Amino acid sequence: MAEVLVYVDHVDGAVRKPTLELLTLARRIGEPVAVALGAGAENTAAALAEHGAVKVLTHDASEYADYLVVPKVDALQAAYEAVSPSAVLVPSSAEGKEIAARLAVRIGSGIITDAVDLEAGDEGPVATQSVFAASFTTKSRITKGTPVITVKPNSAAVEAAPADGAVEALNVTFSEKATGTKVTGRTPRESTGRPELTEAAIVVSGGRGVNGAENFAIIEALADSLGAAVGASRAAVDAGWYPHTNQVGQTGKSVSPQLYIASGISGAIQHRAGMQTSKTIVAINKDAEAPIFDLVDYGVVGDLFDVVPQLTEEVKARKG
Amino acid sequence: MSLRIVVTVKYVPDATGDRHFADDLTVDRDDVDGLLSELDEYAVEQALQIAEEADDAEITVLTVGPEDAKDALRKALSMGADKAVHVEDDDLHGTDAIGTSLVLAKAIEKAGYDLVISGMASTDGTMGVVPALLAERLGVPQVTLLSEVSVEDGVVKGRRDGDTASEQLEASLPAVVSVTDQSGEARYPSFKGIMAAKKKPVESWDLSDLDLEAEEVGLEGAYTTVDAAAERPARTAGTIVKDEGEGGKQLAEFLAGQKFI
Numbered sequence: 001m002a003e004v005l006v007y008v009d010h011v012d013g014a015v016r017k018p019t020l021e022l023l024t025l026a027r028r029i030g031e032p033v034a035v036a037l038g039a040g041a042e043n044t045a046a047a048l049a050e051h052g053a054v055k056v057l058t059h060d061a062s063e064y065a066d067y068l069v070v071p072k073v074d075a076l077q078a079a080y081e082a083v084s085p086s087a088v089l090v091p092s093s094a095e096g097k098e099i100a101a102r103l104a105v106r107i108g109s110g111i112i113t114d115a116v117d118l119e120a121g122d123e124g125p126v127a128t129q130s131v132f133a134a135s136f137t138t139k140s141r142i143t144k145g146t147p148v149i150t151v152k153p154n155s156a157a158v159e160a161a162p163a164d165g166a167v168e169a170l171n172v173t174f175s176e177k178a179t180g181t182k183v184t185g186r187t188p189r190e191s192t193g194r195p196e197l198t199e200a201a202i203v204v205s206g207g208r209g210v211n212g213a214e215n216f217a218i219i220e221a222l223a224d225s226l227g228a229a230v231g232a233s234r235a236a237v238d239a240g241w242y243p244h245t246n247q248v249g250q251t252g253k254s255v256s257p258q259l260y261i262a263s264g265i266s267g268a269i270q271h272r273a274g275m276q277t278s279k280t281i282v283a284i285n286k287d288a289e290a291p292i293f294d295l296v297d298y299g300v301v302g303d304l305f306d307v308v309p310q311l312t313e314e315v316k317a318r319k320g
Numbered sequence: 321m322s323l324r325i326v327v328t329v330k331y332v333p334d335a336t337g338d339r340h341f342a343d344d345l346t347v348d349r350d351d352v353d354g355l356l357s358e359l360d361e362y363a364v365e366q367a368l369q370i371a372e373e374a375d376d377a378e379i380t381v382l383t384v385g386p387e388d389a390k391d392a393l394r395k396a397l398s399m400g401a402d403k404a405v406h407v408e409d410d411d412l413h414g415t416d417a418i419g420t421s422l423v424l425a426k427a428i429e430k431a432g433y434d435l436v437i438s439g440m441a442s443t444d445g446t447m448g449v450v451p452a453l454l455a456e457r458l459g460v461p462q463v464t465l466l467s468e469v470s471v472e473d474g475v476v477k478g479r480r481d482g483d484t485a486s487e488q489l490e491a492s493l494p495a496v497v498s499v500t501d502q503s504g505e506a507r508y509p510s511f512k513g514i515m516a517a518k519k520k521p522v523e524s525w526d527l528s529d530l531d532l533e534a535e536e537v538g539l540e541g542a543y544t545t546v547d548a549a550a551e552r553p554a555r556t557a558g559t560i561v562k563d564e565g566e567g568g569k570q571l572a573e574f575l576a577g578q579k580f581i
């Protein structure tokens with residue numbers, strides 16, 4: 001069976017969930033060979049093997065942390081040349097898309113970004129994408145070279161599928177361009193203890209209606225009662241009430257959880273672009289005409305300052 | 321020496337309009353009103369600020385697109401850019417990201433540059449890959465997705481807010497930069513700016529000006545193909561209740577019914 005290269009997103013050896021989802025998709029089109037780079041790369045092997053990686057190619061060097069993107073492209077290209085895979089899958093993070101794009105040009109291939117599903121087809125893998133703020137669904141294929149496809153989080157279920165997952169050292173020679181952009185400082189994002197926004201099963205978001213940074217405590221309390229991640233509209237972010245890393249929408253994160261709860265959010269097209277593919281959508285808004293109500297499975301027309309705390313209490317009571 | 325800045329701007333169908341596909345499954349750019357991609361306004365704004373800081377700078381705005389894409393160039397010129405280049409050719413219809421980056425890279429080289437500034441993503445394709453592709457093709461550093469950027473003594477510095485960390489980046493010119501919508505509000509064109517823009521030069525280049533063949537671009541040259549595009553079925557109308565004191569409880573009941581609690 002043809003091998004499929006899977007680029008691993010991990011933090012010091014802890015594999016992030018979207019990569020495990022990629023392995024599920026990779027198994028539909030071939031045998032996954034994982035590529036893990038940087039500090040802790042070897043520690044990813046157990047989790048990757050558990051989810052179907054037949055091989056794990058690893059390499060660590062200071063370049064991965066000290067320079068932007070290009071060292072990773074060099075390494076992925078080295079893996080591509082070593083394996084001659086039938087496809088390359090990369091998680092659709094900002095960096096993942098840049099790595100994938102540069103690889104595609106180097107190997108003379110096409111690229112599809114932000115796939116939400118992937119299946120085997122007669123003429124190569126067929127990617128499903130959700131476009132124009134999720135108002136259209138397309139099926140696309142790469143017609144030249146080896147398909148390079150980036151896949152969004154929550155596009156497939158994580159499945160256990162134990163495989164060999166033997167670790168092999170990858171040989172990488174960095175290109176002259178690898179050290180072009182130096183990372184001169186790095187401030188890690190503080191952990192909130194809540195689930196990662198793009199990976200969460202439930203997202204609770206607040207918008208301009210929340211009316212103040214301090215009031216986001218109401219949104220956070222609801223999120224915590226449900227074990228959810230917290231999101232925000234751009235209006236709330238621009239007002240400085242919540243960090244940009246939590247923004248949902250076209251210029252923020254795109255989320256596709258089982259449940260999305262929007263409070264005090266009108267539902268502008270750019271916001272919908274980031275949440276419209278959520279399975280169940282719920283909104284609380286005092287304006288019955290708000291466009292968000294066109295999307296909902298359940299909507300409450302009312303003041304979020306009444307409805308949200310009552311909901312939180314009820315959730316806590318029911319969960320005991 | 322003068323700092324030559326090229327800003328890549330895209331003319332896109334209005335996101336608040338009825339965006340759709342044409343019969344050949346390319347984005348319909350004729351039937352829907354277009355405009356300068358809002359995310360590229362941030363690129364123009366940062367170019368203007370960098371030029372204001374530099375002793376001597378010249379900003380060229382560059383677009384690859386259909387005839388109407390001139391509107392996007394005019395808008396950028398009215399914000400304050402100095403001149404414009406429009407790459408226009410019938411054979412470009414249906415060009416994908418790989419092809420677009422090829423055309424842009426050729427045009428950027430022909431125009432001459434020290435710094436390329438792009439938006440974070442186009443609002444229609446939303447791929448966010450063209451800046452990285454330009455850096456790859458031009459063989460210069462990519463300093464992308466910046467929420468803060470400055471240029472001094474031939475070095476570009478910026479802040480990139482990533483998923484797990486915020487990074488400070490630095491590279492020598494020439495380089496390709498892209499900026500996010502966190503980089504600072506874009507200015508509105510002034511009346512004076514709009515009048516002045518009418519007199520600024522807009523050059524038109526076609527594929528032969530860039531030594532490109534028709535087969536390298538367009539639908540024919542594309543590396544990807546869209547086999548099907550379907551409008552997402554409208555969501556079935558949900559239940560909407562008015563809060564009369566029990567809204568939170570009713571919502572909890574719904575969530576429990578869906579097994580979320």
Ligand SMILES: Cc1cc2nc3c(=O)[nH]c(=O)nc-3n(C[C@H](O)[C@H](O)[C@H](O)COP(=O)(O)OP(=O)(O)OC[C@H]3O[C@@H](n4cnc5c(N)ncnc54)[C@H](O)[C@@H]3O)c2cc1C
Pocket residue numbers: 206207208209210232233234235236247248249250251252253263264265266267268269270271274284285286287290302303304305358359443501
């Ligand atoms: C290029 C571009 C990119 C963009 N990217 C994004 C993006 O990534 N994400 C994003 O979200 N937006 C984005 N936007 C902005 C978007 O167009 C909207 O302006 C934004 O989503 C509005 O946020 P909002 O719904 O919180 O605010 P508003 O539209 O002001 O809506 C607030 C809502 O809260 C309701 N409300 C007020 N008080 C209460 C209360 N007490 N109880 C209940 N309801 C209440 C009001 O009825 C109203 O419906 C982008 C715009 C552009 C041009």
Ligand SMILES: Nc1ncnc2c1ncn2[C@@H]1O[C@H](COP(=O)(O)O)[C@@H](O)[C@H]1O
Pocket residue numbers: 328329330331357359360363382383384385417420424437438439440441442443445446447448449450451
């Ligand atoms: N046809 C085009 N003409 C000029 N610039 C473009 C074009 N397509 C993309 N760009 C630039 O590349 C950025 C990212 O676009 P994309 O990768 O398509 O999301 C945009 O913000 C523009 O700066």
